Amino acid sequence: MEAADALPEESTFICTANRDFAAYAQEELRRLFGSVKSSVLSDREVLLVKLNTGAEEAVRKMTDSRPIFLRHVQPVQFEREGDNVGELLSAAAGFVLGSGLLAAGIKAALQVRKSEGAGGDSAPQLKEWLEELLRGSEAEFVSAGADWIVSVYVTPSGVYAGISRPEDNLSDWSGGAVRFRREEGQLSRAKFKLLEAEREFGLDLSAYRSAVDIGAAPGGWTSLLLERGLKVTAVDPAKLHPSLLKMPNLTYIRKNASEIKFRDNEFDLLVCDMSWSPKLMVQLVTGLLHALAPGGTAIITIKLMHKKPMALIKEVIASLEGSRLQVQRSKQLFHNREEITLYMIKY
Ligand SMILES: C[S@@+](CC[C@H](N)C(=O)[O-])C[C@H]1O[C@@H](n2cnc3c(N)ncnc32)[C@H](O)[C@@H]1O
Incomplete structure (x- = not known):
């Protein structure tokens, strides 16, 4: 195939910002990539974004630019429509196992999020469920220090999944939500x-x-x-x-x-x-x-x-x-x- 006939490269990500700041994260993406196709997954904070750039190059641009408002990105390498959460999770687990990345000696973190209105189970319950479905892999599941992060996002109408290196997600916390334990006698949330x-x-x-x-x-x-x-x-x-x-x-x-x-x-x-x-x-x-x-x-x-x-x-x-x-x-x-x-x- 001649270069001129090559298919244009594309990639899809789930992008998260603080509540009410998604529009500014989108503006940062627009400055990096020109036009950006996006739809809202969770009101005012989570976007599904399609870029006219291959995944590797897109990740490099996003991480190098050190965005202010774009808090977290996760790649979408698998998507499935449907409203049965059990079936969706099984399909996502099938994709993860099929990737062959969760081999013996690998540390993997599972990060599961859901949008409002998706399924009856909480995100931590869905994560437990996914871990159960991935028992067949030989990887060790960890919450920090992972080699790979498996990201799964469930909506009322489908599931998105991707596997990435922690440093490629802008934050290695699920959705970039950095949680600290509140100490006894702590003087302020600040x-x-x-x-x-x-x-x-x-x-x-x-x-x-x-x-x-x-x-x-x-x-x-x-x-x-x-x-x-x-x-x-x-x-x-x-x-x-x-x-x-x-x-x-x-x-x-x-x-x-x-x-x-x-x-x-x-x-x-x-x-x-x-x-x-x-x-x-x-x-x-x-x-x-x-x-x-x-x-x-x-x-x-x-x-x-x-x-x-x-x-x-x-x-x-x-x-x-x-x-x-x-x-x-x-x-x-x-x-x-x-x-x-x-x-x-x-x-
Ligand atoms: C958000 S609070 C700071 C919280 C603090 N970082 C903490 O961890 O507890 C803002 C503080 O700034 C103080 N402040 C506002 N104007 C000030 C000024 N001109 N000089 C000194 N403090 C000021 C207020 O009195 C208020 O206590």
Whole structure:
């Protein structure tokens, strides 16, 4: 066959973003691939996407581009229509076994999700069921550290399945939903954001010495930094949780961050999780940047206040980069709500 006659390459993926942000994930895909055919699998967060690019090239483009809103992708290599969940799962298991990938010595993770209205069983029940159907394979089923991820997505009218390397899914968590166990006495859900940022950006918070936490109350981020062994200066006009006040490595400044003065290069980590307008946050952070040593790290959440997040993020990044901060990553973490998180280094 001559090259001109070759069939155009195509690939299909299930793409997931945080609730209400699927449209922005789609915009990221459009920027990468031009026109993108997509349909909604789960309202405002999960899309079935068909691309005019072969699967390998598509995965490379998506992972290399480090998207902000596209949280998770899973390949669709098998699809079957129907409404009998048992039959659909058996068919998906047949595809997985037929691939020959789940051989002896292989670690495989099963990730099963379903859209609203699909079947009566919960996703964990469907996963157990699938594992039962895959007993014939010789692979070891694991929840972390897998060689292959088997992804199955069940809808009211069919099933989609694919097998991929964990690094090709943008996140090795099912649907990119990073779940941490809530600890007893945990001061705020916000703590999960910093935990996830540490993991997502490949940081080791215990490698820092001294942090300033701007907008620290009630103290989730501060408590994590203290647990990691840092000296922490927490700034907030609101009250920190009383359990923190006796911590020897904590300095608590109960003020608005615009009223305080620090020495130059006092900190090697600056974190800021103020629920404030991005413009004011940028003003405040840039005013305090002299206190962050060159080479120091900044982790900052940006509230997405209005309907044009792409433009807003661009504007905020431009202002911060004009102030000796270089953006390493920007990401809407699973634990971010109407916001994204920036990881930056001061030069
Ligand atoms: C979302 S909460 C922070 C939660 C915190 N990261 C945690 O883990 O518990 C936002 C905080 O920013 C504080 N804040 C808002 N404006 C501020 C300012 N100008 N200076 C200092 N703190 C401010 C608020 O008082 C509020 O406690």
